[in-house]
Amino acid sequence: xxxxxxxxxxxxxxxxxxxxxxxxxxxxxxxxxxxxxxxxxxxxxxxxxxxxxxxxxxxxxxxxxxxxxxxxxxxxxxxxxxxxxxxxxxxxxxxxxxxxxxxxxxxxxxxxxxxxxxxxxxxxxxxxxxxxxxxxxxxxxxxxxxxxxxxxxxxxxxxxxxxxxxxxxxxxxxxxxxxxxxxxxxxxxxxxxxxxxxxxxxxxxxxxxxxx
Amino acid sequence: xxxxxxxxxxxxxxxxxxxxxxxxxxxxxxxxxxxxxxxxxxxxxxxxxxxxxxxxxxxxxxxxxxxxxxxxxxxxxxxxxxxxxxxxxxxxxxxxxxxxxxxxxxxxxxxxxxxxxxxxxxxxxxxxxxxxxxxxxxxxxxxxxxxxxxxxxxxxxxxxxxxxxxxxxxxxxxxxxxxxxxxxxxxxxxxxxxxxxxxxxxxxxxxxxxxxxxxxxxxxxxxxxxxxxxxxxxxxxxxxxxxxxxxxxxxxxxxxxxxxxxxxxxxxxxxxxxxxxxxxxxxxxxxxxxxxxxxxxxxxxxxxxxxxxxxxxxxxxxxx
Ligand code: SF4
Ligand code: SF4
Numbered sequence: 001x002x003x004x005x006x007x008x009x010x011x012x013x014x015x016x017x018x019x020x021x022x023x024x025x026x027x028x029x030x031x032x033x034x035x036x037x038x039x040x041x042x043x044x045x046x047x048x049x050x051x052x053x054x055x056x057x058x059x060x061x062x063x064x065x066x067x068x069x070x071x072x073x074x075x076x077x078x079x080x081x082x083x084x085x086x087x088x089x090x091x092x093x094x095x096x097x098x099x100x101x102x103x104x105x106x107x108x109x110x111x112x113x114x115x116x117x118x119x120x121x122x123x124x125x126x127x128x129x130x131x132x133x134x135x136x137x138x139x140x141x142x143x144x145x146x147x148x149x150x151x152x153x154x155x156x157x158x159x160x161x162x163x164x165x166x167x168x169x170x171x172x173x174x175x176x177x178x179x180x181x182x183x184x185x186x187x188x189x190x191x192x193x194x195x196x197x198x199x200x201x202x203x204x205x206x207x208x209x210x211x212x
Numbered sequence: 213x214x215x216x217x218x219x220x221x222x223x224x225x226x227x228x229x230x231x232x233x234x235x236x237x238x239x240x241x242x243x244x245x246x247x248x249x250x251x252x253x254x255x256x257x258x259x260x261x262x263x264x265x266x267x268x269x270x271x272x273x274x275x276x277x278x279x280x281x282x283x284x285x286x287x288x289x290x291x292x293x294x295x296x297x298x299x300x301x302x303x304x305x306x307x308x309x310x311x312x313x314x315x316x317x318x319x320x321x322x323x324x325x326x327x328x329x330x331x332x333x334x335x336x337x338x339x340x341x342x343x344x345x346x347x348x349x350x351x352x353x354x355x356x357x358x359x360x361x362x363x364x365x366x367x368x369x370x371x372x373x374x375x376x377x378x379x380x381x382x383x384x385x386x387x388x389x390x391x392x393x394x395x396x397x398x399x400x401x402x403x404x405x406x407x408x409x410x411x412x413x414x415x416x417x418x419x420x421x422x423x424x425x426x427x428x429x430x431x432x433x434x435x436x437x438x439x440x441x442x443x444x445x446x447x448x449x450x451x452x453x454x455x456x457x458x459x460x461x462x463x464x465x466x467x468x469x470x471x472x473x474x475x476x477x478x479x480x481x482x483x484x485x486x487x488x489x490x491x492x493x494x495x496x497x498x499x500x501x502x503x504x505x506x507x508x509x510x511x512x513x514x515x516x517x518x519x520x521x522x523x524x525x526x527x528x529x530x531x532x
Contacts (some may be wrong), residue, residue: 011496019247027252 037145039118040101044141045092045134049113052087056105056114064098065105066091066131092137096122097130115144222317223305230301234448239266241448241491248495269441276437284434285343292343293435293442296336299329300449307456308384310466310476322383323375326457327368333450334360334412336443337421341431352430355421355502359411362509363418367408369517370401373524374461387465395464397527401520402462404513406486409454411505413447415490417497420505455486 026033035041057065068091074084106114117140124130150157156164242265246254258264280289303326306319319325334356341353375381377398378389411418414430422430429435432443459465459482466475500508 008497012492015248015492015496018250019244021250023247023250023252025250025252 035118035120037118037148038116039120040103040116041118041120042096042116042122042132042140043094043099043106043137044115044117044139044144045137046113046115046141047089047092047134047138049111050089050092050109051111051113052089053110055108055110059104059108060099061102061104062095062098062100064095066093066095089134092134093131094137095131097127115141117141117143118145119143226301226304230304230449233452234445235266237448237451237487237491238444240488241494242266244488244491245495248492273437273441276440278439279434279436281345281434283345285345288339288343289434290439292336292340293439293446294336295339296333296446297442297449299331299333300446300453302329303453304449304456306383307453307460308387308465309479311473318382318384321381323371323381323386323461326383327371330412330450330453330457331360331364333446336446337414337431340435340443344431344434346434348427348429349431349433351427352421352423352433355423355427356414356431358502359414359418359421359505359509362506363408363411363513366404366509366513366517367412369514369521370405370408371461373401373517373520374398376521376524377528383460387460387467390464390467392464392467395462398462398520398524400516400523402458404517404520405462406454406458406489408509408513409458410490410493411509413450413454415447415451416494417500418505419499420502423499451487451490452483455483455490458486459483 052067052069054067057063057067067089069087069089071085072088074086076083103116106116119140122130122132242254243261246252246262254265255262256265257268280286305317306322306326308318337356338353338360341349341351341356344350374386374394377394378386380386380389414421420426422432424430427433432440435443456479459479463482463486465479465482468475468478
């Protein structure tokens with residue numbers, strides 16, 4: 001059975017306790033928020049990667065990505081070869097007044113040309129100014145943070161795996177050809193005798209430093 | 213007999229206190245409310261701790277146009293803020309701050325005088341509400357009238373209990389007779405007096421007459437600029453007067469643990485603590501409904517005040 005009036009006292013206690021505590025309010029314009037790396041602020045475009053495949057524009061549920069392009073023919077790489085054609089981007093714009101930040105365009109881009117940037121201060125006074133063109137999207141590209149490091153126990157990313165494999169293969173080939181050159185005779189003096197011993201020892205030293 | 217210089221000096225001191233103390237209470241309310249509600253708005257203006265907030269408010273009020281609604285009773289409408297403010301200044305003259313001579317003017321029937329003049333303050337809201345030619349103002353004014361009628365009684369009864377105990381109506385006289393054990397003896401009366409005073413000032417949680425979410429701002433709906441600021445100032449002056457009166461009547465005014473010449477410090481300290489409690493209550497409690505306000509007055513405060521009077525009488529007889 002609660003004491004009558006204890007609720008009133010409890011109310012007073014709550015406000016008094018709040019008064020003695022520091023508020024945790026972030027003073028936004030004075031101090032910028034610490035956003036997590038995957039924040040969906042705005043979409044950045046890495047133009048060089050874009051092949052104008054139009055997947056993003058087609059998958060966008062809001063139809064707010066505008067892409068214009070034209071076709072260019074490249075001269076044949078080898079004489080007598082076929083000419084090649086490729087798409088050149090003319091316009092890439094996203095209407096952020098329509099965009100619902102679903103991220104589908106970023107997921108769907110097969111060439112890693114679209115990224116989330118945590119930048120969020122791009123309010124405009126006119127809704128039409130919210131359609132941002134490619135130069136603006138490119139500027140936002142530089143605000144995209146590095147991807148977070150992989151989990152230590154995680155599998156090696158595919159790209160790295162492929163690169164390692166290629167490097168191993170190349171090294172094996174080189175070693176094989178070197179061996180062949182040695183067995184072929186002393187006609188060609190080994191070019192890198194001066195640098196070779198220092199190379200491995202230097203890396204060994206580095207590794208030791210790293211271990212310590 | 214006091215000479216002219218003495219009178220002038222006293223008037224000046226009272227006027228200074230009157231201009232300064234409500235502002236201090238206002239500033240304290242900004243800051244205390246901001247802390248209690250975890251808000252940053254009032255902490256912003258002027259850099260450190262938002263010290264310039266009150267100045268900014270003042271500038272804002274001074275800039276606003278002074279509007280009298282058409283069809284309003286012009287003279288009454290314009291007079292109302294002054295009527296609301298002046299009584300508190302007059303009450304301040306009679307409140308003893310320190311031992312002996314540290315009072316604006318010793319009034320023989322001090323308790324009676326102070327309560328009567330304080331009651332006039334509410335008239336300002338009534339006049340504003342009636343003269344605004346606005347149904348919301350009228351509603352607020354009627355609520356003010358009802359509240360005034362309901363809470364005047366317990367307030368007077370509680371004060372009467374102290375006067376009975378001391379056997380005098382003079383405020384310094386009451387303080388002269390005060391003993392520390394009056395504190396528990398008169399505690400019920402003190403609570404009743406303070407609560408009723410809060411309601412008379414129309415402070416939350418008894419602010420149904422202003423009720424900014426139901427009847428816009430009650431009697432003050434049509435007021436703008438400096439006149440509105442005067443009403444606000446009256447509210448803060450009212451807090452000062454109520455706190456000071458409660459401190460004098462029920463908390464022993466200048467009596468402190470160390471009974472020295474610094475009695476006025478004790479009075480001011482008690483007043484400040486009570487003013488803080490007024491702010492604290494505002495932050496903690498939601499607004500009472502109009503019928504709840506009436507019920508608290510008639511079924512809780514009046515019986516409690518009568519009980520206190522009976523208790524005072526019994527103890528008085530036992531002592532003699
Ligand atoms: S985030 Fe969604 S809505 Fe916005 S552009 Fe990409 S696909 Fe369209
Ligand atoms: S999906 Fe990627 S590559 Fe294709 S058009 Fe869109 S941004 Fe360019």
